[in-house]
Amino acid sequence: MPRKPLARIFRGTPRNLSFLAARLRAGELVAVPTETVYGLAADALNARACRKIFSAKGRPTTDPLIVHIARLADLAGIAVPNAAAFTLAEAFWPGPLTIILPKNPAVPDLVSAGLPSVAVRMPAHPLFRRLLRLAARPLAAPSANLFGYISPTTAAHVKAGLGRKIRHILDGGPAGIGLESTIIDLRDPAHPRLLRPGSITRAALSKALGRPVSSPRRRRAATTSAQVSPGQLARHYSPRTPLVLHRRLTLAKVAGGAADEAWLFIAKPAGRPAKNVFWLDTRGDLRGAGRRLFAQLRRLDGAGYCRIHAETASGDGPAEAINDRLRRAAAR
Numbered sequence: 235m236p237r238k239p240l241a242r243i244f245r246g247t248p249r250n251l252s253f254l255a256a257r258l259r260a261g262e263l264v265a266v267p268t269e270t271v272y273g274l275a276a277d278a279l280n281a282r283a284c285r286k287i288f289s290a291k292g293r294p295t296t297d298p299l300i301v302h303i304a305r306l307a308d309l310a311g312i313a314v315p316n317a318a319a320f321t322l323a324e325a326f327w328p329g330p331l332t333i334i335l336p337k338n339p340a341v342p343d344l345v346s347a348g349l350p351s352v353a354v355r356m357p358a359h360p361l362f363r364r365l366l367r368l369a370a371r372p373l374a375a376p377s378a379n380l381f382g383y384i385s386p387t388t389a390a391h392v393k394a395g396l397g398r399k400i401r402h403i404l405d406g407g408p409a410g411i412g413l414e415s416t417i418i419d420l421r422d423p424a425h426p427r428l429l430r431p432g433s434i435t436r437a438a439l440s441k442a443l444g445r446p447v448s449s450p451r452r453r454r455a456a457t458t459s460a461q462v463s464p465g466q467l468a469r470h471y472s473p474r475t476p477l478v479l480h481r482r483l484t485l486a487k488v489a490g491g492a493a494d495e496a497w498l499f500i501a502k503p504a505g506r507p508a509k510n511v512f513w514l515d516t517r518g519d520l521r522g523a524g525r526r527l528f529a530q531l532r533r534l535d536g537a538g539y540c541r542i543h544a545e546t547a548s549g550d551g552p553a554e555a556i557n558d559r560l561r562r563a564a565a566r
């Protein structure tokens with residue numbers, strides 16, 4: 235069998251955007267930049283197009299997709315919004331927040347993995363927004379990685395994983411946030427529940443809603459049952475290299491380790507760190523650390539180390555999202 239051609243990376247010129255919008259309308263897949271991570275997009279109202287997302291990623295159809303919209307006026311075509319959803323949309327859209335609401339029957343069951351609810355987000359990335367408007371339909375898009383691997387934050391990451399499974403990648407530069415959107419369940423607006431921590435923190439959501447938002451339940455065992463709690467697979471975002479987490483790393487710990495192990499600090503350690511020492515943000519700023527986490531994990535995963543030691547972030551707020559991704563990446 236001849237090998238499939240490699241995907242082409244498109245710059246966001248007006249001509250390319252019109253071309254890619256036409257591909258989406260024709261039911262094809264396009265990988266798109268977002269402010270969080272790159273997504274693999276298809277027409278959300280076309281079940282055949284969405285099926286291609288699952289096969290390209292190797293994603294089980296029990297794991298539902300997020301539907302992306304360009305304008306608030308499009309929300310009611312996807313979901314059954316409530317006042318709490320409008321409050322959060324007003325405060326955080328366009329941006330890295332996904333809201334779970336009762337599903338509008340127009341959305342194919344495949345998109346929601348048969349659930350009566352649907353995940354909706356209005357992204358902030360200017361190129362993705364232009365593409366959404368040109369395509370003139372909602373776009374379903376999970377992260378553009380092979381199922382279970384680290385989410386992509388550059389067009390090159392998408393090409394490395396899905397290069398022979400898709401044909402079109404829109405390049406919007408490195409993702410500004412670098413961690414997937416915060417997911418909040420607003421099916422019952424009196425009891426908002428955080429399903430996935432992200433750069434919009436639980437505290438910010440509680441403040442906007444004027445009521446507490448309950449924490450995600452931590453799951454031990456991996457599950458693929460959509461009915462239990464989608465998006466909460468314990469093992470996810472995983473490098474192939476074994477990953478070990480530490481509450482605090484020190485250069486003394488590094489000195490006690492082997493040379494073929496990598497050490498990933500949150501902040502640059504003082505002194506002259508060895509070649510196998512890495513960090514996420516020079517000053518330990520957690521927004522910067524979140525932005526670089528996935529790219530660093532990929533780099534270290536490809537560098538031939540036998541083990542990666544990573545330091546977890548301390549505090550709450552942005553630390554919650556970083557630690558959530560680290561824990562899932564380390565789960566075996």
Ligand code: TXA
Nearest residue numbers: 270272273298299351352353375376377414415464465
């Ligand atoms: O930042 C993001 O959210 C990125 C970009 C591309 O927008 N997308 C993303 O998609 O991270 P994905 O598929 O990798 O993660 C979406 C999560 C899944 O874990 C899925 O289980 C959950 O959202 N989800 C989707 N629909 C749901 C629903 N109806 N109820 C509960 N969880 C849902």
Ligand code: MG
Nearest residue numbers: 376377385414
């Ligand atoms: Mg994903």
